[in-house]
Amino acid sequence: MCQVIAITNQKGGVGKTTTTFHLGTKLAQEGKRVLLIDADPQASLTVCFGIRDADTLDTTLTNALQAIVEDEPIDPEMGIRTHEEGAKLFPANIELASFETAMINVMSREYIMREFVNIHRPNFDYILIDCMPSLGMLTVNALAAADSVIIPSQPSFLSAKGLDLLLHSVAKVKRSINPTLDISGILLTMVDDRTNNARDIATTIRASYGDAMFKEVADVQTADMLKLPVPEAHYHNVVLKPSEHQKEMVADLSTRAERVRNKMVNSSEDNMLLITNDGRKLALDQRLVNPMLPDSDTGKVTACANIVYDIWQRTTPRRSTQMVFCDRVAIRCYK
Numbered sequence: 100m101c102q103v104i105a106i107t108n109q110k111g112g113v114g115k116t117t118t119t120f121h122l123g124t125k126l127a128q129e130g131k132r133v134l135l136i137d138a139d140p141q142a143s144l145t146v147c148f149g150i151r152d153a154d155t156l157d158t159t160l161t162n163a164l165q166a167i168v169e170d171e172p173i174d175p176e177m178g179i180r181t182h183e184e185g186a187k188l189f190p191a192n193i194e195l196a197s198f199e200t201a202m203i204n205v206m207s208r209e210y211i212m213r214e215f216v217n218i219h220r221p222n223f224d225y226i227l228i229d230c231m232p233s234l235g236m237l238t239v240n241a242l243a244a245a246d247s248v249i250i251p252s253q254p255s256f257l258s259a260k261g262l263d264l265l266l267h268s269v270a271k272v273k274r275s276i277n278p279t280l281d282i283s284g285i286l287l288t289m290v291d292d293r294t295n296n297a298r299d300i301a302t303t304i305r306a307s308y309g310d311a312m313f314k315e316v317a318d319v320q321t322a323d324m325l326k327l328p329v330p331e332a333h334y335h336n337v338v339l340k341p342s343e344h345q346k347e348m349v350a351d352l353s354t355r356a357e358r359v360r361n362k363m364v365n366s367s368e369d370n371m372l373l374i375t376n377d378g379r380k381l382a383l384d385q386r387l388v389n390p391m392l393p394d395s396d397t398g399k400v401t402a403c404a405n406i407v408y409d410i411w412q413r414t415t416p417r418r419s420t421q422m423v424f425c426d427r428v429a430i431r432c433y434k
């Protein structure tokens with residue numbers, strides 16, 4: 100018999116899509132017939148399936164729900180995509196947001212998704228619904244369509260605070276719309292056992308919702324842990340001599356620092372922070388401190404531009420890409 104599970108939490112970024120995608124993929128790898136429904140206009144689950152431009156899709160959850168509202172027949176194969184790992188997807192895009200607003204005028208609006216899900220129940224062992232981060236009408240629809248709910252939650256103060264509200268909403272849906280709805284459990288996600296704060300909050304959540312908690316948690320995965328392939332780096336340090344203007348300006352910075360130290364200037368006019376900032380700008384390019392100054396042959400920006408140009412010339416046949424990072428991140432503000 101098909102199990103329909105809504106993965107929900109009104110808090111954003113707690114791992115709903117990640118949980119839906121990995122749970123769905125794992126079940127499919129075990130030979131189950133799995134349909135993942137993207138019920139979030141942000142379409143993150145759709146993107147997980149490699150669909151980068153969801154807004155150009157012809158058939159999405161919006162069309163399907165619209166067809167149900169208009170009593171049109173639905174072809175169960177329509178709009179379904181297959182992932183290489185075997186799970187199937189019913190995609191979404193931003194149009195779902197306006198559909199949610201329009202739902203307010205529809206009769207039996209809480210049951211639209213249930214009707215859609217029921218069409219697919221006979222063909223799948225599991226249907227997982229990735230909900231949007233809100234307790235709006237689409238989430239209520241997902242809860243009305245589901246047999247159970249998984250609640251991903253991060254061990255953070257704000258996530259813990261929102262759990263009461265969410266459990267209250269689930270209870271309300273169970274009472275008034277879907278009496279057979281169960282809570283499968285609260286799944287702690289992105290648990291970083293290296294910090295005391297995460298450990299403390301996880302303990303507090305367990306103390307409050309112990310029975311509802313999954314024993315397993317999803318550990319935080321950092322780039323280091325994932326051991327993603329990284330290209331071999333060749334480091335080159337380029338050491339440059341200061342221009343005459345830069346030397347003069349550095350001397351001026353010392354004079355300013357002296358005046359600040361001796362309290363000869365009001366701190367609102369000049370202070371160590373301003374001086375350090377000017378020093379950092381000056382080190383990058385003298386024109387950042389005084390736009391009237393000429394470009395310097397020995398400036399960092401010029402040297403960088405020359406290297407970029409040189410690499411471009413050497414690698415043009417390979418059409419290689421260069422990414423240039425700058426440690427003076429606020430450069431735009433000073434141009």
Ligand SMILES: Nc1ncnc2c1ncn2[C@@H]1O[C@H](COP(=O)(O)OP(=O)(O)OP(=O)(O)O)[C@@H](O)[C@H]1O
Nearest residue numbers: 110111112113114115116117232289317318319320
């Ligand atoms: N275990 C993990 N370790 C590290 N990063 C993670 C982990 N799980 C999820 N993430 C990252 O956290 C971010 C949020 O995850 P995800 O999109 O699954 O959350 P969400 O609750 O679906 O978000 P939204 O509410 O916006 O739909 C993503 O960038 C995801 O890659």
